[in-house]
Amino acid sequence: MFQQQKSARKIALQALFQTDMQGPDFLADILPQFIAGATEDVDVRELSTSMVLGAWGYHETADQWLTQFSPRWTISRMPAVDRNILRLAAWELTSRGDVPPKVVLDEAINLAREFSTDESAAFINGVLDAALKDYLFRTGKTV
Numbered sequence: 277m278f279q280q281q282k283s284a285r286k287i288a289l290q291a292l293f294q295t296d297m298q299g300p301d302f303l304a305d306i307l308p309q310f311i312a313g314a315t316e317d318v319d320v321r322e323l324s325t326s327m328v329l330g331a332w333g334y335h336e337t338a339d340q341w342l343t344q345f346s347p348r349w350t351i352s353r354m355p356a357v358d359r360n361i362l363r364l365a366a367w368e369l370t371s372r373g374d375v376p377p378k379v380v381l382d383e384a385i386n387l388a389r390e391f392s393t394d395e396s397a398a399f400i401n402g403v404l405d406a407a408l409k410d411y412l413f414r415t416g417k418t419v
Contacts, residue, residue: 281323292332365400
């Protein structure tokens with residue numbers, strides 16, 4: 277199951293990036309074919325689709341929230357890959373109770389190492405660590 281989630285996250289990140297670049301029509305017009313072309317695993321397809329739709333539906337809220345923890349970087353100034361890694365992780369932190377927050381952070385950092393710049397992993401770690409602390413404080417949840 278962990279490997280399927282890891283694969284789904286990679287596909288979701290790529291689809292979120294495409295949506296960010298091409299606009300929300302990508303979701304309606306191309307997403308199913310994009311995901312089908314990325315994997316033959318039906319479970320990964322379903323999870324990827326859920327992640328993309330959930331994260332994109334939450335992206336405006338995530339952008340506002342994450343901006344608080346990166347005061348020198350507006351969302352529009354962030355590299356598109358980093359912005360979408362953060363959006364996906366923010367959605368997972370707040371919406372997926374089945375994934376421990378530590379796993380969400382680790383996976384986001386790994387995505388940054390694989391798909392973004394050398395500095396991105398540290399940036400994403402800092403932003404998400406602050407966001408997680410804020411989320412835990414506001415909700416009263418524990419890690």
